[in-house]
Amino acid sequence: MDSNVKEILNSKGIKATKQRIYLYELLRKQDRPLTAEDIYLLAKNEIDCFNLSTVYRILDIFVKNNIIIKSKLDIDEKFYFEIAREKxxxxxxxxxxxxxxxxxxxxxxxxxxxxxxxxxxxxxxxxxxxxxxxxxxxxxxxxx
Amino acid sequence: MDSNVKEILNSKGIKATKQRIYLYELLRKQDRPLTAEDIYLLAKNEIDCFNLSTVYRILDIFVKNNIIIKSKLDIDEKFYFEIAREKxxxxxxxxxxxxxxxxxxxxxxxxxxxxxxxxxxxxxxxxxxxxxxxxxxxxxxxxx
DNA sequence: AATGCAGATGCGAATCATTCGCATCTGCAT
DNA sequence: ATGCAGATGCGAATGATTCGCATCTGCATT
Missing domain, CATH: 3.30.1490.190 (Ferric-uptake regulator, C-terminal dimerisarion domain)
Structure with missing residues (x-):
């Protein structure tokens, strides 16, 4: 599973760091969009050396590579992120x-x-x- | 026209100040949603003693009284405001x-x-x- | 028309999500 | 094992929005 993610990232020209692999897997598990902070807190529970700026930067890269989708929901003023699906x-x-x-x-x-x-x-x-x-x-x- | 707006505002229990009357009329003229800053700049062109905080506060009151609608558009991270219409x-x-x-x-x-x-x-x-x-x-x- | 006061405004500072700068660290090609 | 481009961590900056507080203004009352 882990090596699989590594390949997916490398195939898009994205260096497969520990943080990126972890966020990719985390996002793939979710059934609803999450904010950067939600993601940060979930990630920090598992790996404590995780930084909010890094989360933002990785999300940005994933968005640019069509791995995830960034959107806003009408409930608050934050951005939400979710894995890009076929549909x-x-x-x-x-x-x-x-x-x-x-x-x-x-x-x-x-x-x-x-x-x-x-x-x-x-x-x-x-x-x-x-x-x-x-x-x-x-x-x-x-x-x- | 002006006294008309005054009545509309008073009928909702909103004190009809110069700024509120002006913003109400400005919003009624628009054909698309505007940001607080758009509104502030338009208003300032006409009446120079206009403050951005006040614009935000008035927009807030208008939203609470269903006079205008507050929403977000996917083009940027700002809120947009438009007059509430029948449809x-x-x-x-x-x-x-x-x-x-x-x-x-x-x-x-x-x-x-x-x-x-x-x-x-x-x-x-x-x-x-x-x-x-x-x-x-x-x-x-x-x-x- | 003058007065008083609750509530409105102006201004600057605070807040909160997000981004940036820069020094340090780490995948990965050699 | 090594070097380096690119990634991360941390703290500061940014930009939209909100808040605190002193001053001002509709408007109800006289």
Whole structure:
């Protein structure tokens, strides 16, 4: 597994340091986007010589090499990072507890074609978040 | 017009100061979201005793009173503000020149119902941006 | 119209996420 | 085993936003 990651990184011309290998594996395990600080804290639990600036720098390199995706979520002012998957994903966010769950599909590929025709733009990407209240928070806050 | 704004603000329990009236009218004229700094610079052109902290504070109050909407766009790390309209809007962003144009409709109201059923969440809001390359930038960068 | 005061503004300092500078360290090619 | 380009650690800088506090201003009351 470890040597596998080393090869993946080397094949992209990225020197396979201990920190990079560790972050790559950590990110691959996650089921939702994390902030740089989340990632830093998780990493520091395992390897204590880990620096926040380094985390930012490695995330930057991974983004530039399309290994991970950087995005913002409407819940706060931070950037979020997640492994790049074959199919892109959107998330459902609970406005009370900030739980983040992945949605099963993307409803706007067709819409993009329509927009391209209407505006003359070439569409390259999109960004969709749905915000709601999760079943637990509905109970907790007596919302039906 | 001015007295009209005064009434609108007073009816929401917001003291109608010169700065608040001015910002309200400024925001109502815009066709796209602006950052606090954009707004500050526009306002300062007209009235020179205008302070950036005050702009932030007034925007905050307007957001809390549903007069304006605060959001983030994927082009930078700043917050954007726009007048709240009867129908919400989404935008198409050019990744080269950062032009922001409003889209004519919203394709995901049906999708929200499906998600609500699948997840048990109550959906309260959503956020959609489309990113592309505008006709001018396609020409300029020789992209077809 | 003058007055008082709660709340608004101006200004500078603080905060927080992110980035940068620079000295030291480490993969990896030789 | 060695050398060096590039990576890391640490602390300081940056930029958007917020806060503290002294001064000012709508507006309700007289």
């Amino acid at each position: 892109h994903r959107h998330y459902l966010l609970c406005i009370y507890c900030n739980q983040i769950i992945p949605l099963s599909d993307c409803p706007i590929e067709k819409y993009e074609k329509k927009i391209a025709k209407e505006t003359g733009y070439s569409i390259v990407d999109h960004n969709l978040e749905i915000k709601g209240i999760c079943p637990n928070c509905k109970k907790r806050h007596q919302i039906h | 919400h809007r989404h935008y198409l962003l050019c990744i080269y020149c950062n032009q922001i144009i409003p889209l004519s409709d919203c394709p995901i109201e049906k999708y929200e119902k499906k998600i609500a059923k699948e997840t048990g969440y109550s959906i309260v809001d959503h956020n959609l941006e489309i990113k592309g390359i505008c006709p001018n930038c396609k020409k300029r960068h020789q992209i077809h």
